[in-house]
Amino acid sequence: TYGDEVDEYSIKTSTEVAEAVRTGRPVVALESTIVSHGLPRPDNLKVAQEIEQTVRDAGAVPATIGMVGGQLIVGLNEPQLTHLATADGVAKLSVRDLAVAAASGADGATTVAATAAVAARAGIPVFATGGLGGVHRAAAESFDESADLTALASTPVTVVCAGVKSILDVGATLERLETLGVPVVGYGTRRFPGFYLSDSGYDLDWSVGSPEDVARIMRARAGHGVSDAGLIVANPLPADEQLDPQLHDRVLSEGLAGLAREQITGKSVTPYLLAHFHAATEGRSLAVNVRIILRNAALAAAVAVAYARP
Amino acid sequence: TYGDEVDEYSIKTSTEVAEAVRTGRPVVALESTIVSHGLPRPDNLKVAQEIEQTVRDAGAVPATIGMVGGQLIVGLNEPQLTHLATADGVAKLSVRDLAVAAASGADGATTVAATAAVAARAGIPVFATGGLGGVHRAAAESFDESADLTALASTPVTVVCAGVKSILDVGATLERLETLGVPVVGYGTRRFPGFYLSDSGYDLDWSVGSPEDVARIMRARAGHGVSDAGLIVANPLPADEQLDPQLHDRVLSEGLAGLAREQITGKSVTPYLLAHFHAATEGRSLAVNVRIILRNAALAAAVAVAYARP
Amino acid sequence: TYGDEVDEYSIKTSTEVAEAVRTGRPVVALESTIVSHGLPRPDNLKVAQEIEQTVRDAGAVPATIGMVGGQLIVGLNEPQLTHLATADGVAKLSVRDLAVAAASGADGATTVAATAAVAARAGIPVFATGGLGGVHRAAAESFDESADLTALASTPVTVVCAGVKSILDVGATLERLETLGVPVVGYGTRRFPGFYLSDSGYDLDWSVGSPEDVARIMRARAGHGVSDAGLIVANPLPADEQLDPQLHDRVLSEGLAGLAREQITGKSVTPYLLAHFHAATEGRSLAVNVRIILRNAALAAAVAVAYARP
Ligand SMILES: [Mn+2]
Numbered sequence: 001t002y003g004d005e006v007d008e009y010s011i012k013t014s015t016e017v018a019e020a021v022r023t024g025r026p027v028v029a030l031e032s033t034i035v036s037h038g039l040p041r042p043d044n045l046k047v048a049q050e051i052e053q054t055v056r057d058a059g060a061v062p063a064t065i066g067m068v069g070g071q072l073i074v075g076l077n078e079p080q081l082t083h084l085a086t087a088d089g090v091a092k093l094s095v096r097d098l099a100v101a102a103a104s105g106a107d108g109a110t111t112v113a114a115t116a117a118v119a120a121r122a123g124i125p126v127f128a129t130g131g132l133g134g135v136h137r138a139a140a141e142s143f144d145e146s147a148d149l150t151a152l153a154s155t156p157v158t159v160v161c162a163g164v165k166s167i168l169d170v171g172a173t174l175e176r177l178e179t180l181g182v183p184v185v186g187y188g189t190r191r192f193p194g195f196y197l198s199d200s201g202y203d204l205d206w207s208v209g210s211p212e213d214v215a216r217i218m219r220a221r222a223g224h225g226v227s228d229a230g231l232i233v234a235n236p237l238p239a240d241e242q243l244d245p246q247l248h249d250r251v252l253s254e255g256l257a258g259l260a261r262e263q264i265t266g267k268s269v270t271p272y273l274l275a276h277f278h279a280a281t282e283g284r285s286l287a288v289n290v291r292i293i294l295r296n297a298a299l300a301a302a303v304a305v306a307y308a309r310p
Numbered sequence: 311t312y313g314d315e316v317d318e319y320s321i322k323t324s325t326e327v328a329e330a331v332r333t334g335r336p337v338v339a340l341e342s343t344i345v346s347h348g349l350p351r352p353d354n355l356k357v358a359q360e361i362e363q364t365v366r367d368a369g370a371v372p373a374t375i376g377m378v379g380g381q382l383i384v385g386l387n388e389p390q391l392t393h394l395a396t397a398d399g400v401a402k403l404s405v406r407d408l409a410v411a412a413a414s415g416a417d418g419a420t421t422v423a424a425t426a427a428v429a430a431r432a433g434i435p436v437f438a439t440g441g442l443g444g445v446h447r448a449a450a451e452s453f454d455e456s457a458d459l460t461a462l463a464s465t466p467v468t469v470v471c472a473g474v475k476s477i478l479d480v481g482a483t484l485e486r487l488e489t490l491g492v493p494v495v496g497y498g499t500r501r502f503p504g505f506y507l508s509d510s511g512y513d514l515d516w517s518v519g520s521p522e523d524v525a526r527i528m529r530a531r532a533g534h535g536v537s538d539a540g541l542i543v544a545n546p547l548p549a550d551e552q553l554d555p556q557l558h559d560r561v562l563s564e565g566l567a568g569l570a571r572e573q574i575t576g577k578s579v580t581p582y583l584l585a586h587f588h589a590a591t592e593g594r595s596l597a598v599n600v601r602i603i604l605r606n607a608a609l610a611a612a613v614a615v616a617y618a619r620p
Numbered sequence: 621t622y623g624d625e626v627d628e629y630s631i632k633t634s635t636e637v638a639e640a641v642r643t644g645r646p647v648v649a650l651e652s653t654i655v656s657h658g659l660p661r662p663d664n665l666k667v668a669q670e671i672e673q674t675v676r677d678a679g680a681v682p683a684t685i686g687m688v689g690g691q692l693i694v695g696l697n698e699p700q701l702t703h704l705a706t707a708d709g710v711a712k713l714s715v716r717d718l719a720v721a722a723a724s725g726a727d728g729a730t731t732v733a734a735t736a737a738v739a740a741r742a743g744i745p746v747f748a749t750g751g752l753g754g755v756h757r758a759a760a761e762s763f764d765e766s767a768d769l770t771a772l773a774s775t776p777v778t779v780v781c782a783g784v785k786s787i788l789d790v791g792a793t794l795e796r797l798e799t800l801g802v803p804v805v806g807y808g809t810r811r812f813p814g815f816y817l818s819d820s821g822y823d824l825d826w827s828v829g830s831p832e833d834v835a836r837i838m839r840a841r842a843g844h845g846v847s848d849a850g851l852i853v854a855n856p857l858p859a860d861e862q863l864d865p866q867l868h869d870r871v872l873s874e875g876l877a878g879l880a881r882e883q884i885t886g887k888s889v890t891p892y893l894l895a896h897f898h899a900a901t902e903g904r905s906l907a908v909n910v911r912i913i914l915r916n917a918a919l920a921a922a923v924a925v926a927y928a929r930p
């Protein structure tokens with residue numbers, strides 16, 4: 001028997017988070033990829049702390065998820081968060097990487113898919129992030145589709161996000177979510193948000209008006225017992241906080257043209273386009289990104305509070 | 311704790327259906343989309359009642375599934391069925407819509423995916439419908455693939471249907487079912503039926519000759535315990551009851567040409583093509599549709615009877 | 621109640637395998653498709669026995685899986701293995717075919733998907749094969765993708781293989797595995813092997829150096845409890861045992877040109893290409909195939925031994 005080793009690999013939940021889950025108090029799961037890979041240093045650590053504080057201010061317990069030295073942790077403490085924000089060689093971990101990384105003792109940040117899956121396992125039903133992964137623009141040929149979509153098909157967690165980045169194929173992403181049985185509701189809108197933009201140009205079938213509405217859907221899912229899929233709450237930036245649409249469209253066109261001109265394909269596409277957005281908007285895309293995640297953290301906390309309410 | 315609210319959202323099963331499930335008597339699940347969206351009024355209600363009577367005549371209990379005022383119901387009673395057949399604004403609900411619609415108190419009709427998933431949850435192992443959703447003709451670019459296929463990959467229900475409509479990509483649909491691990495057996499044939507037509511032109515690997523054969527497959531699946539996928543029993547119309555193949559092929563070509571000419575894409579494609587079939591066949595496509603669902607209800611009832619036999 | 625019939629369809633496990641599983645001794649599942657369909661007679665039976673002996677020599681119990689007369693068997697005995705190696709009309713069974721074949725009393729050999737699924741059900745966590753199925757080269761249009769990939773997304777079994785055959789779309793196959801959440805680790809390499817070739821030209825994110833490394837990943841997966849996906853251990857042939865790369869590339873080009881010239885599509889593509897490889901390499905592709913499966917059996921046994929170690 002290898003009982004000890006299995007135990008060695010069990011998920012470690014912080015005392016505060018474990019206590020909140022046990023007593024039914026509101027908790028919001030948070031991903032660590034934005035900390036390690038999504039934002040430049042040294043702002044990344046500061047933003048990670050602001051995200052957690054936003055959750056606390058709204059009455060919920062933050063549970064940032066990541067891996068330190070092979071240990072999968074729910075509720076990273078300050079030194080652990082600092083380590084993932086500053087160490088070199090922090091891996092980006094999707095669900096399929098978790099066990100491999102743990103066995104090799106790696107440091108790692110969890111993607112949307114991995115954070116949602118670990119949160120569900122730890123009994124945390126609400127999760128805030130910036131944007132989802134999706135179907136890539138050339139996916140008809142490359143088959144490059146994010147594991148985020150597939151993971152949400154069997155992970156009963158509510159994900160508050162601002163849609164998917166426009167560098168992806170938004171229409172195909174929405175179709176894939178429909179095929180996979182993952183519901184998408186707009187928060188105060190029936191248009192799917194476009195991450196940097198308030199409106200991606202795509203319609204949604206359903207919208208909700210309050211955190212209580214979202215909590216009610218979560219209760220109905222549990223009550224029916226028919227589906228294990230997640231729930232995507234698509235929370236757009238207000239029009240006056242979005243990236244200027246004209247600037248966005250110009251920068252996106254330039255970026256896509258740059259890909260063709262420099263013959264960039266595969267895994268280099270996303271980093272190239274994000275760096276291009278950062279440079280060509282003189283950092284405004286990054287500021288928008290931070291606003292998105294803070295707003296989503298606040299809404300996720302309100303949903304967790306509504307869902308925990310007796 | 312929100313125990314009361316979860317109970318509020320539990321599935322309501324009619325007394326007759328609940329009693330039949332409890333005592334192991336044969337039950338056939340039926341979808342409500344054909345009632346609310348598939349057939350024109352006022353025939354739709356009459357046909358719905360004929361379908362139920364067909365199931366009863368074959369010795370099984372019909373369990374039509376739908377949502378009234380946010381309540382998910384297995385075994386709609388007469389007033390509920392009448393409501394879904396006559397009310398305005400009845401939503402079309404796939405699996406992912408069930409909890410959202412319930413939380414908003416909507417009226418809704420369940421698709422193949424949703425009916426199968428709810429039937430499985432309610433302990434009903436057999437389901438009759440007209441045709442499955444499938445992969446759309448432009449799906450290589452649009453990614454438009456019905457959630458029916460994905461749902462059947464993890465829903466252990468036997469679905470009796472007449473294949474998929476020829477307005478879809480039949481070959482791609484069969485490939486997707488293979489990839490997803492959903493078995494397809496022809497009833498008395500090794501050719502996949504073409505809904506309006508007895509033969510879609512595609513081969514099947516397996517055929518069955520009797521309801522007992524189907525029941526035996528269901529027992530083997532349960533005995534093995536290896537797969538949670540559904541089982542598609544593809545039941546073709548007899549050649550002399552199908553839509554005239556020459557008429558079918560001409561109407562389909564005209565319809566596809568109309569799509570191109572009028573630049574119709576996305577969610578408008580299916581309604582356009584079905585309306586075109588209705589008009590261009592002077593209602594014969596609709597009469598065929600009714601024959602299909604009545605024949606499938608009779609076969610599904612025979613399968614349910616064979617499966618329930620001690 | 622149909623308790624007796626369900627029992628009739630239960631999986632039959634050989635006494636030796638059942639005893640090994642019960643006492644936690646190392647077991648390696650083996651597929652039977654290579655015996656019935658993958659290798660020419662009469663060598664196929666001899667090779668099947670060599671594979672089993674290789675597993676025994678490394679200290680594990682072989683459990684070849686297949687179906688005889690409708691009975692699904694884990695641990696085929698000598699007469700059963702001989703039957704599948706020599707009988708006519710042995711079906712090739714993926715997961716979705718198992719119940720249908722059992723109900724019709726068929727003889728059948730199990731694919732990678734079916735072998736993995738049955739092994740998991742029988743409590744055998746390690747499986748050796750030659751190569752996986754994958755995404756076909758024309759899949760963007762044909763939607764032809766092996767059920768092996770989908771099955772591994774929800775089957776917690778470690779599969780030792782030498783990658784996928786180059787007649788498939790290797791890049792698309794790797795993308796699909798990522799989307800489906802199935803981890804792939806290279807054994808002693810960070811390049812995905814190309815079956816006949818040591819290197820397919822595609823990179824991997826992770827590599828392992830020993831059977832103990834693999835066992836550690838399996839323990840981490842069990843410890844986390846986050847994913848039910850399998851684990852692919854991609855074990856390349858040493859460079860001096862592979863098919864000569866120049867020969868390989870020439871034969872592959874000729875084969876693909878032959879497909880176009882002779883207008884071969886659909887299910888005829890793979891048999892055509894494999895027969896072409898056999899003929900055009902004067903049997904060397906077949907000898908390489910045998911070396912691959914023997915090496916993978918040895919590695920899988922070492923992994924099973926490491927995983928069973930207290
Ligand atoms: Mn990707």
Ligand SMILES: [Mn+2]
Nearest residue numbers: 178454455456
């Ligand atoms: Mn669709």
Ligand SMILES: [Mn+2]
Nearest residue numbers: 488764765766
């Ligand atoms: Mn195929």
